[in-house]
Amino acid sequence: MNVVILSRTKASLDRVAKEIGNATGQKVKVIVADFTKDNVFSEIEDQLKDLSVGVLVNNVGIIPSIFPSKLLECADLEQMCKIILPGMENRGKGVILNISSGFASVPVPYYILYSASKAFIERFSQGLQAEYRDKGIIIQVVAPFGVSTRMTFYQKASVTVLTSEDFVKSSLQYLRAGDKTNGSVCHIIMVRLQISNNAK
Known part of the structure; x- marks a missing residue:
C-alpha cells in the first residue's frame, strides 16, 4: 500500500x-x-484526483498554545471526507479513521471549544458510519488519552501514556470493533472512570 x-x-x-x-x-x-x-482543499483534491485512496486518517490538532480552542477547525475533517468518500463509495470499500480525543467524553475547563470540536468529530464520524456502513466503508473515530508526541511535549511513556508506535499498533486491533474506540485498554478504562467521576 x-x-x-x-x-x-x-x-x-x-x-x-x-x-x-x-x-x-x-x-x-x-x-x-x-x-x-x-484554497487548500481544491489544491489537495487536484493532487489526489488520480489516486485511489483506500485509507484516510484525519489527524489535525495542536494543544501547546494559549489559544488551544482555535487550533482545530471541524471543517477541515469534513472537507477531507468529502474529497475522499466518493471514490471509496464507487469502489465499494475503504477505511476512514478520524482522530478525536478522550477529552470529547468529559467536560474540560479552559479547553471548552477544543473538547467540543473533538465531540463534533465523534458525532460526525458516527453519523457518516451509519450512512456508509452498508457500502463497504469503515468509518471509525479514535479517541485516545495520553500519547507521547510533540503535541504533548513527549510525555514519558507509562501505563496510561503510550508511545505513538504502541498506540497505533493497539488501536488498529480495534478497527472492526465499532464506530468508536479509545484505542487501548488503559484509555478505555480512563474514559469510563472520567465519566463515572463526572456523574457524581
Missing part, C-alpha cells in the same frame, strides 16, 4: 516520507498543505 502524507512543513514531510519508504519499501507522495488557507 502506497502512502500519501499531508502537512504544512515540507522538511518534516520529506523526513517522514523517507522513514516510511525505508521501513516499508512503499512509495510515499508528499503534499504540502496549509489548512489555514482558503
Whole structure:
C-alpha cells in the first residue's frame, strides 16, 4: 500500500516520507498543505484526483498554545471526507479513521471549544458510519488519552501514556470493533472512570 502524507512543513514531510519508504519499501507522495488557507482543499483534491485512496486518517490538532480552542477547525475533517468518500463509495470499500480525543467524553475547563470540536468529530464520524456502513466503508473515530508526541511535549511513556508506535499498533486491533474506540485498554478504562467521576 502506497502512502500519501499531508502537512504544512515540507522538511518534516520529506523526513517522514523517507522513514516510511525505508521501513516499508512503499512509495510515499508528499503534499504540502496549509489548512489555514482558503484554497487548500481544491489544491489537495487536484493532487489526489488520480489516486485511489483506500485509507484516510484525519489527524489535525495542536494543544501547546494559549489559544488551544482555535487550533482545530471541524471543517477541515469534513472537507477531507468529502474529497475522499466518493471514490471509496464507487469502489465499494475503504477505511476512514478520524482522530478525536478522550477529552470529547468529559467536560474540560479552559479547553471548552477544543473538547467540543473533538465531540463534533465523534458525532460526525458516527453519523457518516451509519450512512456508509452498508457500502463497504469503515468509518471509525479514535479517541485516545495520553500519547507521547510533540503535541504533548513527549510525555514519558507509562501505563496510561503510550508511545505513538504502541498506540497505533493497539488501536488498529480495534478497527472492526465499532464506530468508536479509545484505542487501548488503559484509555478505555480512563474514559469510563472520567465519566463515572463526572456523574457524581
